[in-house]
Amino acid sequence: MxxxxxxxxxxxxxxxxxxxxxxxxxxxxxxxxxxxxxxxxxxxxxxxxxxxxxxxxxxxxxxxxxxxxxxxxxxxxxxxxVELGAAYLSRLDEVQEFYKYCEQAPTLSGETVRIAMLDGDHVIYLARYEGHPAVRLTSNIGDKMPVSLCSVGKALIAQLHDHDIDSMFPDGMELPTMTANSLKSAEELKAQISVIRQRGYAFEDEESTVGVVCLAVPVPTHGAHGPSLGLSVTALKATYSEEQGALMVKELKELARSLGNPMG
Amino acid sequence: MxxxxxxxxxxxxxxxxxxxxxxxxxxxxxxxxxxxxxxxxxxxxxxxxxxxxxxxxxxxxxxxxxxxxxxxxxxxxxxxxVELGAAYLSRLDEVQEFYKYCEQAPTLSGETVRIAMLDGDHVIYLARYEGHPAVRLTSNIGDKMPVSLCSVGKALIAQLHDHDIDSMFPDGMELPTMTANSLKSAEELKAQISVIRQRGYAFEDEESTVGVVCLAVPVPTHGAHGPSLGLSVTALKATYSEEQGALMVKELKELARSLGNPMG
DNA sequence: GAGTAGTGTTCAGTAGATTGAACACTCTAA
DNA sequence: TTAGAGTGTTCAATCTACTGAACACTACTC
CATH class of the missing domain: 1.10.10.10 (Winged helix-like DNA-binding domain superfamily/Winged helix DNA-binding domain)
Structure with a gap:
């Protein structure tokens, strides 16, 4: 070979x-x-x-x-x-549906929501819905982030098989960090992945930006070709509450389910 | 050759x-x-x-x-x-500055503003600031539009030399149309270009979308390499007023001037 | 089942893309 | 001015990537 x-x-x-x-x-x-x-x-x-x-x-x-x-x-x-990248995105029906759903969702419509795709050990942001202009994100469409540093990244790799995760993040591996809360080792990441699998959604507590929390869910792929997608909501830690989080996760999951079913 | x-x-x-x-x-x-x-x-x-x-x-x-x-x-x-397109955009300092300016501009901060670049006889949208969520645009980042159908396009070609315009739009040429107000012939376009040059900004009156008006100015390039950029504001015709238009053009021109001067 | 129209894959021979050394040029430094 | 270190360009020889015809396969149609 x-x-x-x-x-x-x-x-x-x-x-x-x-x-x-x-x-x-x-x-x-x-x-x-x-x-x-x-x-x-x-x-x-x-x-x-x-x-x-x-x-x-x-x-x-x-x-x-x-x-x-x-x-x-x-x-x-x-x-x-730019043209070619845009052409790629315009063909991803998911992106169009993502915008429509966010606009009419009771809770999400007032939040900052993003759809991202897994690309190796990074995540690429495909689109961003800004229902809450106060939370200006530094990340732009097309930006890359290491999976370990954002909720979507963790939500997406939590879906992979354990041996794939192990080969991406062998024990002892150090992870890139951005804040004091960032996960530092492969072990920490894997521990969190098992919690994510249990709860059904991923979370991020000031791990990439101080003052900001995130929640994320994967979009089920049911074995289709195409990239694995994930959805996330970003909120300010100062105004975030558990109840609000539960509502957002519920809507994220609904959107993820409808994106996963090509029939709508 | x-x-x-x-x-x-x-x-x-x-x-x-x-x-x-x-x-x-x-x-x-x-x-x-x-x-x-x-x-x-x-x-x-x-x-x-x-x-x-x-x-x-x-x-x-x-x-x-x-x-x-x-x-x-x-x-x-x-x-x-997507990554490569994003890498291109992230290197265009103008895009970053565009966002910052829009956020703090008195009038523009509440409007839908876009920055676009000339690409042959089309215009490509590079970024969009949405200060007014009520006006949802159908166009996304990376989308292409024929120059004759949007205000930015007209603002950008108005800067070209007459013989370049003539070779792009020879007399008698029919233009693509989207509404009843769309410019139909090269002659109409050229007539409007001379008005645009006189006024110093371009306008669009329901020429691509019914109910929507646009204003646009070019970003001065002072002979630098790099694409020619333009800025536009979109407003609903129903709520649009002359005075508001004057304010928006003033701010657009100020932003254009600062984008044209690499010193800020 | 045989026939047809479509797909993508294979492989040896040859047309031509790739190459490296030499060239032309623009700077900056002494 | 001359030298030096950098840039990109040129061109004929060579080695290889491209080609086209034949093949294998699937999916219909009759």
Whole structure:
């Protein structure tokens, strides 16, 4: 499985059925990962282990497709990516239904609700309903978060099999933290997962932002293709109450159930 | 300029420095353009004029990069595109500043404001501030609109040189329409552009949605690289007044000026 | 069941994309 | 001015990714 037939495949993974495409994708990811969002041809060539001349060809082709743009000597992600990302989201019927439901739900309609999707050991926010303008979130649509740091993330991995969780978070692994309340170790995470499974929903108590609590539930996938989705509500800890939480979880679960059933 | 050196380049444009990449980009665009968002290998092969075996290779590479996903026999855009699109937007400082300004602006903070970017003869919405939840827009972030159908679009092309406008909209050209008020011909559009230049802002009177009016201004680019951006406010015609409009234009212009000056 | 129209996959040969060394250029420093 | 360290570009040779025809498969239709 790991015999590198191609003598060239070192920097990137094993040989690809269309190496130029794989490399182009690597270029896009490198640009997305770069702190400034801008890299020169030489930067990319060095970082990805692709010869300069080849990198130049890739960049020209990517630029022509508007997947990247030239800014002086630097290259940055291109506007076409916004279009493509939007096209992806517009096809996710769940997102449309999510908005409709939130608007008419008795409790949720006044809260900040989000729908997110699992992507490896991170969560990506797909859409946000803001019924409560006072709670301005720092996270935007498309942002990524480590699963251990948010309620949706925990709700989503709680659905995985134990051995998958173990391979993602081997015992002894340290987790990224953002506040004093953040889970610090794989063990803590796994302990909380069993509580989440018992209760049927996930929670977050100032683990990513001080003063903010979250509740989340997974959307049942019933074995369909497509990503695993999750829903979360965010509230200020100062004004949060147990009763309110129970109401929100009830509505979240109802929405999750209806999103899980394609029939509505 | 148009001598096709490569014997192969027929379906797609002239020969590319990295054909596989250009083709992969075409695949992504085809999927984005497809009404259902799902196409089979054979569909793509036929539509793009790429041999099936090559298409298969492209799709495998794209799938590995998560730029597309397999759904049974169909292929669809992949979740990685959401991440990349979000990465693009997060690097546009203008978007961040846009939110901040809207929140504290006296008039705009209570309205629905959007920031958009010019992309050929269309406009792409980058972000939306919703200070007035009663006006729910059908357009989402990333959506495209023909320039002639929205105020931002008109504000942005009003900045172009006349000969560029003429080549985009040659006399006699029919424009896409959405309501009875939509501009119907290139001549009507050009007439309105000269009014827009005179007034310094663009307007839209139920041209895309009945009952809705819009005002828009361009963000000055002072020759920098990067896309041309525009700002718009949306209001219900029923509650709209001239005085309110004047206030909103004033604030839009102030925001546009500050976005145009990287110094803040 | 045989026939047809669709799917995607396989594989050896060849057309052509990829390559690296040399080049042209722009800075900054001495 | 000259040197040096950086940038991106060029081009012919080579090695490989692409191709097309044949194949295997599924799903209907008759």
């Amino acid at each position: 790991a015999d590198s037939r191609s003598p060239r495949s070192e920097g990137l993974g094993a040989s690809s059925p269309a190496p130029a495409v794989t490399r182009a994708a690597a270029v896009l990811e490198a640009l997305a990962a770069s702190p400034s969002g801008r890299l020169t041809l030489s930067d990319l060539s060095r970082e990805l282990g692709i010869p300069k001349s080849s990198t130049s060809n890739l960049l020209l082709a990517l630029e022509e497709a508007r997947l990247i743009t030239r800014q002086g000597a630097d290259f940055a992600l291109g506007r076409k990516l | 148009a001598d096709s050196r490569s014997p192969r380049s027929e379906g797609l444009g002239a020969s590319s420095p990295a054909p596989a990449v250009t083709r992969a980009a075409a695949v992504l665009e085809a999927l984005a353009a497809s009404p259902s968002g799902r196409l089979t290998l054979s569909d793509l092969s036929r539509e793009l004029g790429i041999p099936k075996s090559s298409t298969s290779n492209l799709l495998l590479a794209l799938e590995e990069a998560r730029l597309i996903t397999r759904q049974g026999a169909d292929f669809a855009l992949g979740r990685k595109l």
